[in-house]
Amino acid sequence: MKAPRLELHMRVNGRAVALEIEPRELLIDVLRNRLGLTGTKKSCDVEVCGACTVLVDGKTVSSCTYLAFECEGRDVQTIEGLADGETLHPIQQAFVDHQGLQCGFCTPGMIMATKALLDENPDPSVPEIKAYMRGNICRCTGYHAIVTSIQHAARETARS
Amino acid sequence: MRPFEHVRCVSAAEAVRAWHDAGNEAAYYAGGTELLLLMKQGLSRYERLVDIKHIAALGEIASTQQGVVRIGAAVTHRRLELSPELQRLAPLISRVERDVANVRVRNVGTIGGNLCFAEPHSDIGVLSLLLEATMTIQGLDQVRRVPAWEFFRGPYESAVEQGELLLHIEFPACREGTRTGYQRFRHHERPSCIAGVLLEPGEDPGNCGRAVVAIGAAGYVPQRSRSAEAALSGRTWREVAAGAAEAAALTAAESDPTEDLTGSVEYKRHLVEVLTRRAVLEAVGRMEEGQA
Numbered sequence: 001m002k003a004p005r006l007e008l009h010m011r012v013n014g015r016a017v018a019l020e021i022e023p024r025e026l027l028i029d030v031l032r033n034r035l036g037l038t039g040t041k042k043s044c045d046v047e048v049c050g051a052c053t054v055l056v057d058g059k060t061v062s063s064c065t066y067l068a069f070e071c072e073g074r075d076v077q078t079i080e081g082l083a084d085g086e087t088l089h090p091i092q093q094a095f096v097d098h099q100g101l102q103c104g105f106c107t108p109g110m111i112m113a114t115k116a117l118l119d120e121n122p123d124p125s126v127p128e129i130k131a132y133m134r135g136n137i138c139r140c141t142g143y144h145a146i147v148t149s150i151q152h153a154a155r156e157t158a159r160s
Numbered sequence: 161m162r163p164f165e166h167v168r169c170v171s172a173a174e175a176v177r178a179w180h181d182a183g184n185e186a187a188y189y190a191g192g193t194e195l196l197l198l199m200k201q202g203l204s205r206y207e208r209l210v211d212i213k214h215i216a217a218l219g220e221i222a223s224t225q226q227g228v229v230r231i232g233a234a235v236t237h238r239r240l241e242l243s244p245e246l247q248r249l250a251p252l253i254s255r256v257e258r259d260v261a262n263v264r265v266r267n268v269g270t271i272g273g274n275l276c277f278a279e280p281h282s283d284i285g286v287l288s289l290l291l292e293a294t295m296t297i298q299g300l301d302q303v304r305r306v307p308a309w310e311f312f313r314g315p316y317e318s319a320v321e322q323g324e325l326l327l328h329i330e331f332p333a334c335r336e337g338t339r340t341g342y343q344r345f346r347h348h349e350r351p352s353c354i355a356g357v358l359l360e361p362g363e364d365p366g367n368c369g370r371a372v373v374a375i376g377a378a379g380y381v382p383q384r385s386r387s388a389e390a391a392l393s394g395r396t397w398r399e400v401a402a403g404a405a406e407a408a409a410l411t412a413a414e415s416d417p418t419e420d421l422t423g424s425v426e427y428k429r430h431l432v433e434v435l436t437r438r439a440v441l442e443a444v445g446r447m448e449e450g451q452a
Contacts, residue, residue: 003163023166023209046197047265048349059238059267065196066268069166113263135262135349 010071012037013081021068028052028063031078039079039108050136053109054078060116079108082115090156091115091149100149102140110136114150118157126151161199168211172218172298172325175210179323180300182208188325189213190234193261193269194277218272218327223249227333233272233326241266250291250331252340252356256283261349272326275311278318278381280418281350285312286376289384290340290356291331299324312381337361341442343435344377351377352422355411355435357443359392359400368392368400373407373436378417378428385411388436401444408437 003022010017012035019034031037031054040063043051047062054063055077056070082089091114094100101107110133117124117132124132129150138146166189169175179186185207189195198204212218218234221243229249231240240246241257260266260283274284275295287293288308295306297320306319313319320326341357354376362369371392376382388407392400417428 004165006166022163024161024163026161045200047193048262050262050264053264060264061268062264065193065200067166067192067196116263131258132263135264 006069008069008072010074010076012076013078014075023067023069025068026064027054027056027061027066027068027071027076030068031063031076037078037080041105041108043105044137048135048137049106050109050113051106053112053136055112055116058116058119060113077112077115079111082111089115090160091118091153094153094156095146095149098149098152099145100142101146102138102142106136106138106140110138110146114153117150118154122158123154124150161196162202162205164199164206165208166211167208168214170214170216172212172215172327175212175215176298176300176323176325178208178210179325182210184322186210188276190218190273191236191269192273193265194273194279212272212325213270220328221245229331229333231271231329231331233275233328234270235272237261237266237269237271237274238263240271249333252291252342252358253287253331256287256342259344260284271329275329276318276320276326278312278314278316280315280380281352281354281377282382283344283351283354283376285382286354286356286374288329288331289376289382290342290358290372290374291334292372293332294330295319296327296330297324298327303327309384315380334358335360337365337447339443339447341439341444341446343439343442345431345435347422350422352420353378353428353431353435354382355432355439357436357439359440359443359447362394366396368395368397371400371407373411373439375411375415375432375436378415378432380416380418383415385414385436387411387414392440397444397447401441404437404440404444407440408433411436 008019008021041051043049045064047065052064057074167178187206189209213234218232220232222230247254293308311319338360343355344351345353356374358372359368360370371389373385373388387410391407412429412433415432417425
């Protein structure tokens with residue numbers, strides 16, 4: 001069939017964006033290929049690993065399996081939107097300070113999931129952190145350092 | 161993914177018409193957490209996705225005067241997890257939902273999509289049998305109700321026929337004092353065996369008046385174990401606890417496990433037995449602690 005097209009208006013990291021898309025276009029492809037926001041990673045492509053995590057109206061979604069038209073009129077946050085110029089977001093800084101990353105491929109997803117977690121629950125316990133983050137997989141086996149980073153991020157976020 | 165047309169509907173009747181207008185080339189679309197995986201792989205191809213998320217009634221959680229909790233098919237897992245009303249009226253659903261898949265899938269995926277997909281490892285499938293849910297399904301010219309025990313026909317096959325739309329799922333209110341146990345064995349997110357037990361007090365609150373035992377993920381469809389239910393009903397709570405192993409053995413014997421990547425038939429039957437025993441003891445333990 002001839003591909004129908006539709007207008008998509010959304011805010012990405014606070015900036016208004018208008019695009020013509022096809023209904024079949026996935027959010028991750030629009031972010032990476034159309035908007036050049038390559039911080040969001042495609043890995044498992046089946047909603048299991050969490051590397052493609054972005055926030056839509058503050059909620060985590062797997063952008064690899066999420067149709068872009070769902071973002072009409074909504075706010076999308078990606079890893080590129082967190083830092084304030086050269087100053088890292090407290091969550092990013094905590095991951096750097098506490099070695100919450102090794103190869104870094106899972107990190108944008110880890111940090112966006114942490115953002116959603118702390119927005120919802122500013123002072124999570126370790127079991128709450130582990131339950132929330134279960135859907136974000138790190139293949140460098142860095143979970144201890146990731147949990148520590150999130151605990152420090154919670155403290156820093158509460159302070160700032 | 162192949163190109164498709166997106167049609168957003170605001171009523172169930174409109175959605176069913178939109179499906180039929182596409183001449184068998186359409187799919188209903190809510191969260192898409194299952195559907196889009198198949199479409200990305202090219203395993204399913206549709207000319208039209210009929211979006212049912214914007215049908216107000218399908219997004220509601222409501223309780224009737226009879227205490228029935230009615231959940232719209234497009235309610236997300238995350239809402240089931242966090243809904244204060246559900247936590248009060250059907251706490252087991254919220255408790256189980258906390259551990260379904262991951263938070264991203266729960267934010268987007270819906271109860272109706274989960275049931276219609278009829279994936280054999282579904283928690284919602286086991287819950288609907290355990291809590292004796294009833295599904296309401298709309299077709300072109302009729303609305304019909306199907307009890308959970310008739311809903312699951314096989315792997316990825318439910319009682320929802322081509323072009324029919326699942327509207328809502330009703331969970332009857334539990335009697336005061338009802339206690340539940342729910343046990344899963346998982347490989348990462350996916351359960352490879354689930355056992356759920358519901359114990360309802362009898363006329364004499366010192367007795368178990370009625371028991372429901374439901375298992376899932378081990379075989380193609382979730383199942384109830386009538387023999388274990390009979391063995392647990394009418395007993396004192398002490399006898400129920402002492403009979404947990406017997407009920408578990410009956411459930412394992414009645415189960416119909418399927419070999420898959422997570423294990424053989426023999427291994428899965430063993431899991432059914434262990435998890436059923438634990439679920440009975442969990443339910444009795446909750447009774448003693450006064451939790452639902």
